[in-house]
Amino acid sequence: MLTKYEEVIKEIEARTEDGRLMPGERLPSVRVLSKELQCSINSIIKAYAELEREHKVYAVPRSGYFLVGTSAKQQSRPSGLIDFLSAGPDRSKMPYRDYQHCMNQAIDLYKEKMFQYSEPLGLLSLRHQLSKQIQDLQVFADPERIAVVTGSQQALDILVSLPFPNGKEEICVEQPTHFSFIDSITSRGLPFVGIEMTNRGINLDQLEEIFRDRNIKCFYTVSRFQNPTGYCYSNEEKKRIVELAQRYDVYLIEDDYMGDLDTSRKADPMFAYDPSGRVIYTKSFSKVLLPGLRLGTAVLPETMIDDFTKAKFAADVHTPVLTQGALEIYLESGMYETHIHKLRQQYKRKGTILKQAYLDYLPKGTTFSGAESGFYSTIELPGHIKAKHLAEHLKKKRVLVQDAANMYLPPYKKENLIRLSVSQVADEHIGEGVRKIGEGIEEVLVKSVYFM
């Protein structure tokens, strides 16, 4: 037989299942529910506390208890707009209420420590937790080599400006790539060399020539779900790149910003092929958790830890401690694992829908890359269509896409590539959006022929 408080839990679960209670909605007050269910206030309090412990509800001081999740109201899109431009994670899946709960717990647990100055490389307890968590990604590293950074972009920005143990100068970069990395290089006037990234990856013979003939200190590579192409290197390609780096004394900066989303359990990061420090591994929590937290991590070679620590201290002393403490609790409690599991399925589904839509609606002569990533992919436009003209044209059709021109270093610039980020487009709107893009390409093509 169920005790009274277990009956209350059952009742709340039943209301959640049949829609009487919606995600984000406030639960009945303790007093109201105790009257309604004819039980003591203590039973309700105990039931709510248990549901909170299971992360099904969360408490807001002086407001009551709320069901975890996002309300349908918050998920609505503005008047028919299909947004392939916004690059954050799916808003409706952002676990910010859970995170709020972890922040509260971090304050309860660590008290004023959450508000004091702290270590430049991050809370040691979090670095221990991260060391465990990245083992799932085949990254085995001691907490001492792990840095907590204010978004993985900070690690990348610091790394490009540091001297490397090989004493070399130039930075090799996939073209196109993540535009903030381009800014990190160009804003400092650092020497670089690009290597073309297409829907078939990079030319590894060309990479060898670059490593052999130039003064390359590091190769910045996004090893899976590349931004913007969505390309994932095969294990063979990753192994070969690591071998080349070892042979020609080049360091690799492996940006595995979305490694958690990989559903292929056999895919290794480059780090796994050389954990000695030759591969510097970075990971972001922005695409899988909450970008505004600015949380990322980097696994550094022992020889660079001192320089990195000084540069991190100079940049911002340390990453805010409260968000670090909450991340530690979020990881430790298993909430992250549960969340990631859901996201993986969700992005995989989006990727499958997007790929089918590309095959169904893109006109002849148009190629695409990385649809399966479920996050970023690119479309290379036919004829002389410029991405910026197509993006303007599509805006009038209420479809937003990104011109990828700013994802190239100046000598490698291409103007016929658009990037789509599918993360914030509801499954049922992906096909419609791609159909409009296909139509838009045809319309701009006709116009450009007419004006030639």
Ligand SMILES: Cc1ncc(COP(=O)(O)O)c(C=O)c1O
């Ligand atoms: C490839 C890649 N790496 C790193 C980042 C930076 O992520 P963070 O928000 O952790 O700085 C991004 C952000 O979009 C990205 O696309």
